[in-house]
Amino acid sequence: MKIIFCSRRISQLTYLAANLLSSYDLNLSFKQQYALLKKEQDFFPGTLQWIKEDKQGNQIYALGLNRSKKIILQALMGYSFIFQRQEGFLVFDLWRFENSYLKCSWSFKRLGAISVAEKLNELGLKKAFPVLKKEIQHLREWLS
Amino acid sequence: MTIIYCCYGGAHSSVLACAIHLNLLPQARRPTIKEILKLPGFDRMPRELIGFPVYFGTDNKGNKIYYQGMGRAAKAVKRLLQSFMAIEGIPQQEVYLKDTLKYINSLVRIGGFLSRRLGIVFAGRLLVALGLILAYPRFLQAVNEIKKEIGIA
Numbered sequence: 001m002k003i004i005f006c007s008r009r010i011s012q013l014t015y016l017a018a019n020l021l022s023s024y025d026l027n028l029s030f031k032q033q034y035a036l037l038k039k040e041q042d043f044f045p046g047t048l049q050w051i052k053e054d055k056q057g058n059q060i061y062a063l064g065l066n067r068s069k070k071i072i073l074q075a076l077m078g079y080s081f082i083f084q085r086q087e088g089f090l091v092f093d094l095w096r097f098e099n100s101y102l103k104c105s106w107s108f109k110r111l112g113a114i115s116v117a118e119k120l121n122e123l124g125l126k127k128a129f130p131v132l133k134k135e136i137q138h139l140r141e142w143l144s
Numbered sequence: 145m146t147i148i149y150c151c152y153g154g155a156h157s158s159v160l161a162c163a164i165h166l167n168l169l170p171q172a173r174r175p176t177i178k179e180i181l182k183l184p185g186f187d188r189m190p191r192e193l194i195g196f197p198v199y200f201g202t203d204n205k206g207n208k209i210y211y212q213g214m215g216r217a218a219k220a221v222k223r224l225l226q227s228f229m230a231i232e233g234i235p236q237q238e239v240y241l242k243d244t245l246k247y248i249n250s251l252v253r254i255g256g257f258l259s260r261r262l263g264i265v266f267a268g269r270l271l272v273a274l275g276l277i278l279a280y281p282r283f284l285q286a287v288n289e290i291k292k293e294i295g296i297a
Contacts, residue, residue, distance in 0.1 A: 044219075044220070044223055045217070045219075045220040046217070046219065046220030046221060048228055048231055050231065061231070066220060068195075068216055068217030070195065071194055071195035071213075071217040072217055072220050072221060072224060074193065074195030074196040075195040075196065075197070075214070075217075076224060078196040078197040079228050080228075082146060083146075083228075083234055085232055
């Protein structure tokens with residue numbers, strides 16, 4: 001199965017979700033999970049990027065979105081129908097886990113204040129972590 | 145092969161291009177307002193479906209013709225198509241994406257806004273149809289070039 005995590009552009013939130021999904025040990029603390037994250041990689045909206053394979057062989061992808069989220073998702077659905085690839089696709093929206101820390105982090109990053117942005121990003125991920133972990137746990141159960 | 149004509153709302157210029165491609169409109173003269181208004185899918189795309197490619201028909205060489213609205217996300221959607229094809233192993237030459245927005249004029253823009261955004265459908269459609277009639281030779285040329293390129297003209 002192909003699991004597509006969508007979020008604003010492709011942020012560490014996506015990688016965190018992918019790690020949680022593919023991790024053998026879900027009991028790792030936020031600090032331990034955060035240490036495993038790659039340096040943030042930004043992509044343009046619309047980019048579909050392979051991240052990793054989970055332990056059940058599911059392929060995990062990231063999809064960058066922007067304000068035109070609905071249009072991009074409609075297009076994804078349409079292309080999967082046109083090319084008859086609609087089976088085995090699961091889209092998981094991470095947008096709802098974004099909080100004000102993560103949003104501010106983006107703004108600071110744009111302004112070039114990288115260290116402030118990184119700190120805010122860490123705080124944002126920490127805040128989103130418990131709910132995200134719970135949701136990914138449900139996803140794991142559903143997938144198995 | 146899959147041919148996708150795209151524009152902003154997927155309601156006017158891309159539908160016209162599809163119709164020209166499938167020979168639903170005359171080659172030797174400009175179409176009438178009635179002929180344009182009668183096109184399937186013309187001025188029909190609901191806002192919430194923008195982004196979804198809609199099947200229009202199949203040409204005599206078996207190419208499937210779609211029209212698609214991309215709203216303000218044209219760049220992102222084009223990028224999505226490219227990365228989707230790369231991931232799924234679909235060869236680049238299998239898909240032809242043509243943006244028809246550059247062939248329209250102000251009448252089409254104003255009419256489209258009136259009809260799709262403000263809900264003034266009757267006046268909006270007439271303006272769009274009139275605008276498309278004026279821009280028709282450009283559309284004809286563009287679509288015929290594509291047909292030549294893919295070997296069906």
